[in-house]
Amino acid sequence: MVVRKEKKTRKLRGHRTMGWGTKGQHRDRGTEGGRQIGMHKHKWSWVVKYGKDWYGKHGFVNPTTKKISAISLRALDQLLESGKIKIEEKDNKKIIDLTKYGYEKLLGSGNISLPITVVVNYCSEKAKEKLNKIGGEVILTPNT
Template identity: 35%
Template sequence: MRKKRRGAGSRGGRGNAGTGKRAGHKKAGMPPQLGRYGFLPRRGFVKVKAINVGWFTDSRVSQLLQSGKATKEGEAIVIDMDNLGYQKLLGSGNTSFKLKIRVERCTESAAEKIKAAGGSVTSEVAEE
């Protein structure tokens, strides 16, 4: 005959085996009822798609003119950024084109760079 406590049988198995229908068993399946859980997004946050002044290169401007997304008024090239899917114009980079840009938002540095090239910016909101 063997000893009684040689294997795991005398303690109901190994680890959490054999706990059966005890108190902690059902807690895992119950939904949390109090408090906040998980990620809560910021309310009122609107994602703005932005583009830099330096984006307007020779190839891109000619591509916009060919596709009809930009038009020419004399020497100036008229671009409506809403048609391109952008809401904000940022001031990184430079452009040599005389652009007339209509955009929802525009930084001061972007407006200065466009005006320095002989163009103009029409925006609803001017930002720093």
């Protein structure tokens, strides 16, 4: 694009509307697409091609629903083997703080190979049983 040497205002001095037309004089911002008018008539081909779900209801999100990020014993074991979750040692105990990694709940599906102490907000009974069986334990932290 070529850069202007002089400002447009200098070029249009003496012309009443300065190039912005007789009606609006650059006051309005035109049709920016904020109001989606004509989608069922003259923009219908766009709707068919790109906007498959343009019309109709699209579900409901309950505002009182609370999402809890959980991890199973199987997934925890895989993350430990791959080294993505580090084991800390305190008082000759292997401790993993899952709250540091963004997990709030420990689930009991799968098995774990190491006797570890897990610090987490919530834990299922099955996960507690499996950890206690191999010599580990679960420490529940107060929920914030």
